[in-house]
Amino acid sequence: xxxxxxxxxxxxxxxxxxxxxxxxxxxxxxxxxxxxxxxxxxxxxxxxxxxxxxxxxxxxxxxxxxxxxxxxxxxxxxxxxxxxxxxxxxxxxxxxxxxxxxxxxxxxxxxxxxxxxxxxxxxxxxxxxxxxxxxxxxxxxxxxxxxxxxxxxxxxxxxxxxxxxxxxxxxxxxxxxxxxxxxxxxxxxxxxxxxxxxxxxxxxxxxxxxxxxxxxxxxxxxxxxxxxxxxxxxxxxxxxxxxxxxxxxxxxxxxxxxxxxxxxxxxxxxxxxxxxxxxxxxxxxxxxxxxxxxxxxxxxxxxxxxxxxxxxxxxxxxxxxxxxxxxxxxxxxxxxxxxxxxxxxxxxxxxxxxxxxxxxxxxxxxxxxxxxxxxxxxxxxxxxxxxxxxxxxxxxxxxxxxxxxxxxxxxxxxxxxxxxxxxxxxxxxxxxxxxxxxxxxxxxxxxxxxxxxxxxxxxxxxxxx
Numbered sequence: 001x002x003x004x005x006x007x008x009x010x011x012x013x014x015x016x017x018x019x020x021x022x023x024x025x026x027x028x029x030x031x032x033x034x035x036x037x038x039x040x041x042x043x044x045x046x047x048x049x050x051x052x053x054x055x056x057x058x059x060x061x062x063x064x065x066x067x068x069x070x071x072x073x074x075x076x077x078x079x080x081x082x083x084x085x086x087x088x089x090x091x092x093x094x095x096x097x098x099x100x101x102x103x104x105x106x107x108x109x110x111x112x113x114x115x116x117x118x119x120x121x122x123x124x125x126x127x128x129x130x131x132x133x134x135x136x137x138x139x140x141x142x143x144x145x146x147x148x149x150x151x152x153x154x155x156x157x158x159x160x161x162x163x164x165x166x167x168x169x170x171x172x173x174x175x176x177x178x179x180x181x182x183x184x185x186x187x188x189x190x191x192x193x194x195x196x197x198x199x200x201x202x203x204x205x206x207x208x209x210x211x212x213x214x215x216x217x218x219x220x221x222x223x224x225x226x227x228x229x230x231x232x233x234x235x236x237x238x239x240x241x242x243x244x245x246x247x248x249x250x251x252x253x254x255x256x257x258x259x260x261x262x263x264x265x266x267x268x269x270x271x272x273x274x275x276x277x278x279x280x281x282x283x284x285x286x287x288x289x290x291x292x293x294x295x296x297x298x299x300x301x302x303x304x305x306x307x308x309x310x311x312x313x314x315x316x317x318x319x320x321x322x323x324x325x326x327x328x329x330x331x332x333x334x335x336x337x338x339x340x341x342x343x344x345x346x347x348x349x350x351x352x353x354x355x356x357x358x359x360x361x362x363x364x365x366x367x368x369x370x371x372x373x374x375x376x377x378x379x380x381x382x383x384x385x386x387x388x389x390x391x392x393x394x395x396x397x398x399x400x401x402x403x404x405x406x407x408x409x410x411x412x413x414x415x416x417x418x419x420x421x422x423x424x425x426x427x428x429x430x431x432x433x434x435x436x437x438x439x440x441x442x443x444x445x446x447x448x449x450x451x452x453x454x455x456x457x458x459x460x461x462x463x464x465x
Contacts, residue, residue, distance in 0.1 A: 008136040009116075011037045016122045016130065016281070017145035019046025020322050021312035021329035023109055025143060028333045030114035037137050038115055039122040039130070044106040047147045047314065048322040051167045054101055056190060058094040059170075060354050063197035067356065074393055085198050088173045124286040127306050141308050142286075143332070144296060145325075146277040148314040153272045155182075157243035161250045163268045166191070176200045180252050180265035182241060184211040184234065186353050188271030189227065193355050196232050203233040203263050205254060210236055212353070215414075216365045218398075222416055223355060226396050235263070243268070276315040291317065300343040302332055318344050321351055350428050352421040357383070357397050360424030363412030363431055366402050370464065375405035377461035381453060383417035388448045394418040399457055401427065401437070402464075408436035415450070423450040437461070 012034035015022045023044075026036045043050045072079050109117050120132040130137045150165035152158065164172075166187050175198045181188045184206030196202040204211070204227070210220040211234065224234055238254040245251070249266035276294045283290060289297045289305045295317030302310050302318070310332055313325035327347060334340040353359040369376055384395040397417035403410050413427040414420075430440045437458050445452035 007134065008138065009037070011035045011116070011137065011139045013037075013141040013143065014039065014122075014130055014137055014139040015143045015145060017046065017147060017313070018044045018105060018109065019145050019147045019313050020048055020325040021332075022046075022143065022145040023105055024326070025145075025312070025329045025333060026109060026112060026115050028329075028337055030112055032337055034114065036115045037118055037139070038109055039118045039120065039132055039137075041119065041121045043102055044109065045102045046145075046325075048325075049101045049105065050098055051170060053322055055094045055098050055170050056166070056194075057354060058097045059090065059194055060190060060356070062090045062093065063194040064356055067197045071393070085175060087175050087198065090198070091170075091173045094170065121280070123280070123282040124288070125282070127286045128308060141336075142310075144278075144281070144304075144309065144311045144315060145313045146281065146315050148274040148276045148320075150270065151273045151275040152270060153182075155241050155243055158270075161243045161245055161268060163243075163250070163270050165270055169269060176265075176267035178203070178249070178265040179267045179269060180205060180250065180263055181269045181271055182252070183269075183271035183273070184208070184236065185214070185271065185273075186212065188269065189223065190354050191269055191271065192232055193227060193230065196227075196230055201265075202231075203235065203265065205235045205238045205241060205252060205263070207238050207241065208236065214365075215359075215361070216367055218400075219359065219414060219416055222397060223353075223359070226355070226357070274314065274320065276317070278315050293317070298344075300345050301335055301341075302328055302344060319347075323350075348428060348431050350424070352424070354421065357394060357417045358419075358421040359397075360415045360420040360422070361413075362424055362428045363410065364402060365412060365414075366400070369402045369411045376411070376464035377403040377405050378464045379403075379457050379460040379462065381457045381460065386417065386450055386453045388450050388452075389418050391448060392418055399423075399453065401454075401457055401461070403437050403458075403461055405463065408438060409434070410437050410440075417450065419450040423454065426451050426454050 013029050013036045015026055015038045018040040026038050029036050069083050109115055118132050122130045122132050125131050128138055128140055178201040179195050181192045181204045184204050192202050192204050211224050212220050242253040246264050248264050250268040252263045278290055278294045287306050288309055291297055296304055296311035296315055298304055298311050298316045304311055312328040314320055331342040334342045350362040380398055380400040383389040383397045389395045399415040401413040410427055410431050415424050441455045441458040443455055
C-alpha cells in the first residue's frame with residue numbers, strides 16, 4: 001500500500017511550469033545544493049515542445065518537402081504520377097517529435113537529484129506558499145513559468161461556430177478543404193502556407209492594412225506576394241469581421257473596402273495573438289501584480305513586485321519566444337547564483353518567421369531606426385543576387401541592414417530569403433559584441449553561402465534619404 005503524501009512540504013525553491021525556463025533553472029538550483037519542487041499540470045516541455053516550435057516546424061518541413069516535390073521538374077527530377085499527401089503520416093511524424101522531446105524533459109527532471117516533480121495545478125496561497133491539490137508547498141523563492149495560450153477574440157458569432165487554434169490545428173489528421181485564417185501575423189501565416197502546400201484552399205483575413213504590421217512595409221509586401229504566388233488569398237483591411245454557421249462550415253463576413261464581403265470555409269483558424277496562463281494561479285493571494293492583459297509585471301531582473309517571486313517566459317510579457325524564455329532562465333540564474341547583474345534590457349531582440357522562405361530579424365526595423373532621428377546608413381540586396389539562392393532555385397526575398405552613421409553600429413537587419421533564419425546570426429552576433437559594422441564587413445566568409453553576401457551588403461551602405 002502506498003503511503004499518503006504529507007499535507008505540507010518545504011523547499012528552497014518552487015518552480016511552477018516545465019517550459020523552457022523551468023527545467024534548466026531546476027538544474028542550476030539543484031546543482032547548487034538547493035531543494036526544488038517543480039510543478040507541472042499538463043505536458044512537460046511547455047509551448048515549444050507541445051504546441052509551438054517543435055511540432056509546427058516539423059509540419060513546415062513536411063510542407064516544404066511537398067513543395068519541392070511539386071517543383072521537381074525545375075531541378076530535372078521527374079516524378080511520375082500525382083503527388084499525394086498522407087496527412088495521418090505527417091501528423092504521426094510530428095507526434096513522434098513531440099513525444100520524444102516531452103519524454104526527454106520529464107525523464108531529466110525526474111532523475112534530477114534534489115528535484116521533486118509534482119503533477120497538478122498550482123495556486124498561490126501566499127507570497128511563499130503554493131497549493132497543489134491537497135498538498136501545501138512553501139519556499140522562500142518561487143518562479144512562475146506557466147507560458148501562454150491562444151487568445152480567442154470577441155468577434156461577433158465566435159461562440160456560434162467551430163474554430164481551431166494553433167493547438168487544435170496540430171490534432172488534425174486531414175487537410176482542410178478550405179481553411180480561413182483570421183490573423184495575418186506570424187502564427188497564422190506559417191499555418192496558411194503549410195496547409196496550402198498540403199493541398200488546402202487557404203484565405204488569410206487581416207484587420208489591418210497589411211500583413212505582419214510589426215515589420216517594415218517592404219517585408220510585409222514581399223511576404224504577401226510570396227504567399228499569393230502559391231495561391232493563398234489575402235484579405236486585408238477587414239475591419240468588420242463577423243462569423244456565422246454555414247452548411248459548408250463557417251461563413252466569415254467582412255468589409256474589405258469594396259472587395260469581396262463574405263467567405264465560406266470548411267475550417268476556421270483563429271490566430272490573433274496569445275494570452276498568458278496566469279488567470280487561474282490566484283496571484284492576488286500572493287499580492288503579485290499583473291497588467292491589463294494578465295502578464296505578470298516584472299522589473300529588468302524579472303522579479304515581480306513581491307519579494308521572492310519571479311516570472312519567466314511568456315507569462316511576463318517581456319518576450320514571446322523559446323529563446324527569450326531560455327534567456328530569462330540565464331538571467332535569473334546568473335543573478336542569483338553567479339553574483340552577476342544581468343538585465344532583460346540588455347537583450348538584443350531577434351526572431352524568425354518560418355514561412356518559406358523564412359524571415360530572420362534582429363534589432364530595429366528601418367521604421368523604428370528612422371523614428372530615432374539619428375543619421376542612418378541603409379543597404380538592401382535582393383536574394384536574386386545571392387549565388388547560393390540562385391543555385392538552390394530559391395531567389396525570393398531580400399536582405400537589408402540599417403546602421404548608425406555616427407557610431408557605425410548595426411541597429412537592425414532582416415533577411416527574407418533561403419536560410420535567412422540562420423544567416424541573420426552573423427549580424428546578431430556583431431550587435432551583441434558591440435562591434436562596428438566594419439568588423440563584419442572585413443570577415444572572410446565561406447563560399448557558397450547566404451552569409452557570404454552580408455559583408456557585400458554592408459559594403460553597399462548608403463546614407464538614408
